[in-house]
Amino acid sequence: MFYRWLIIIILIISGFSQAQQAPNISIGEEEVSEPEQAIAVSPLAKDNEIQSRISEIMAATGWYKQINVKVDDGIVFLDGLTDSDEHRQWARNLASKTQDVVAVVNRIKIDGTPNWNLRPALIEIQHLLYKFIAALPIIVLTIIVLPLAWFIAKYIYRLFHHIFSRQLASGLLADIMAKAVAIPTFLLGVYIVLQVAGLTNIAVSIIGGAGILGIVIGFAFRDIAENFLASLLLSLRHPFTSGDLIAVADQLGIVQSMNTRNTVLLSNEGNLIQIPNSIVFKNIITNYTASSSQRETIELGIGYDASISDTQTLIMSVLLEHSAILQEPKPLVLVDSLGAATVNMKIYYWFNGxxxxxxxxxxxxxxLLKRRLMEEGVTMPDDAREVIFPDGVPVLFASEITSMSTHQPVTTTDDNQIQQPATEVDIQVTDSEGNLTNERQELEAAAESQRTDDSDNLLKD
Structure with missing residues (x-):
């Protein structure tokens, strides 16, 4: 019930609002419009004056053909041809707004024949010419300001590129930093031109659009932007350089290059490993060649019957006699723990990495340690183990062993003979160990054919 009354109220209000308007009533091809002003009882303008005035105005426009205007008791009858409905409506509005017009009967028809009148085109060209002349000062200002801003930005770029090149090791990083300073200078010139031209809204829209576009691009290319920023920060921090042996993200290799996307490592197997810069920046970087001196640790266990101090002296002599071991820092031989079967020792020494x-x-x-300790009789027993005999271990008393020995002769076989320890050569380097030198050059030479273009290498001097 409520909805029914609501619909009735809406219909009444809409009908009342339509009744307040002055509609145009179409009868056949005629369009009759009601007056837009109050009808005077004693009109001031005569019918012939109204007819003459409307005819002169319509003829001056040049939009109508075969114009015939007739006025009878304030009612205007319009006849003729025109090329568009807009001109037809314009004639009706002209007549209805004329003084003392009671009603307008618009019988103007739209001419379907092609219009070869070039006057509208000439008028439009004239308007464009006027607009061009009015905008000529702004155009001249643009021609002056934009090139000036370009040359100033270019000069600022060269200046800061020279400054950054002296402070930063990477030429690409210096180029990026210089452009970051120079580009806002040119954008400032563009903003000034738009501001002087009165296009403030466009200037604000460009700035706002650039910010929104930057956010959209940032989300769309987040990984690319993250790697790019990480490359810049790594270039500023300089945690490694080309040729360094580093470990990062569970990868070990020699640094070959770093561009704006990834860092390239050469593994010990000769493979090129490309790691995104964002991962390199977020992970712990271990640089093994930042310092030439590297320390190595060896664990060794000796028997309890051996003298610890004498063993330390023997081990120290082996280390100091070797040409690859550095004298400073001095090697160390320390007791680490007392095991079940051995005295566990740790040997620390330094070498040139x-x-x-x-x-x-x-x-x-x-x-060499194994040879020297065995020569000096230092035992190196295995860790204590638990041995289980499922059938048990037979136990013989001394008397039983004596009686057995009187009846059965003791014989020895080759398996029961005491074996002598193998001898070791007393040389620092064997053929199988090579010459102890670093194989970095061999790896880099093997991977030379796989190396990518390093024109954008941020680590390049």
Whole structure:
């Protein structure tokens, strides 16, 4: 019930609002419009004066053909041809707004024949010419300001590029920083031109649009932008350079290059590893060649029957006699713990990581330690183990062993003979260990054919 009354009220209000308007009533091809002003009882303008005035105005426009205007008791009858409905409506509005017009009967028809009148086109061209002349000062200002802003930005770029090139090791990073300073200068010139031209809204829209566009691009290319910013920060921090041996994100290799996207490592297997700069920046970087001196640790266990101090002296002599071991910092031989079957010791020594390979030096030291300790009778027993005999272990008393020995002769076989320990050569380097030198040059030479273009290498001097 409520909705029914609501619909009735809406219909009444809409009908009342339509009744307040002055509609145009179409009868056939005639369009009759009611007067837009109150009808005077004693009109001041005569019919012939109204007819003459409307005819002169319509003829002056040049939009109508075969114009015939007739006025009878304030009612205007319009006849003729025109090329558009807009001109037809314009004639009706002209007549209805004329003084003492009671009603307008618009019988003007739209001419379907092609219009070869070039006057509208000439008028439009004239308007464009006037607009061009009015905008000529702004155009001249634009021609002056924009090139000036461009040359100033270019000069600022060269100036800051020279400054940053002296402070930053990477030429690409210096170029990016210089452009970051120069580009706002040119944008300022563009903003000044738009502001002087009165296009403040456009200038604000451009700035706001640039900000929104930057946000959209940032979300769309988040990984690319993240890697780019990480490359800049890594170039500023300079945690490594080309040729350094680093470990990052569970990868170990020699740094080959770093561009705006990733860092390239050469692994010990000769493979090129590309790690995104964002991962490199977020992870812990271990640089093994930032300092030439590197320390290595060897764990060794000796028997309890051996003298610890004498063993330390023997081990120290082996380390100091080796040419790959640095004298400073001095090697250390320390007791680490007392195990179940051995005295566990830790051996610390330093070597030149740029010249010698870590694995080769370790192999040579272990080989020489084993030889020297065995020569001096220092035992190196295995860790204590629990041995289980499922059938038990037979126990013989001394008397039983004596009686058995009287009846059965003791014989020895080759398996029961005491074996002598193998001898070791007393040389610092064997053929299988190579020359202890670092294999970095061999790796880089093997990967030379796989190396990518380093024109945008941020680590390039």
């Amino acid at each position: 740029h010249s010698f390979a870590k694995a080769k030096v370790r192999s040579a030291i272990l080989r």
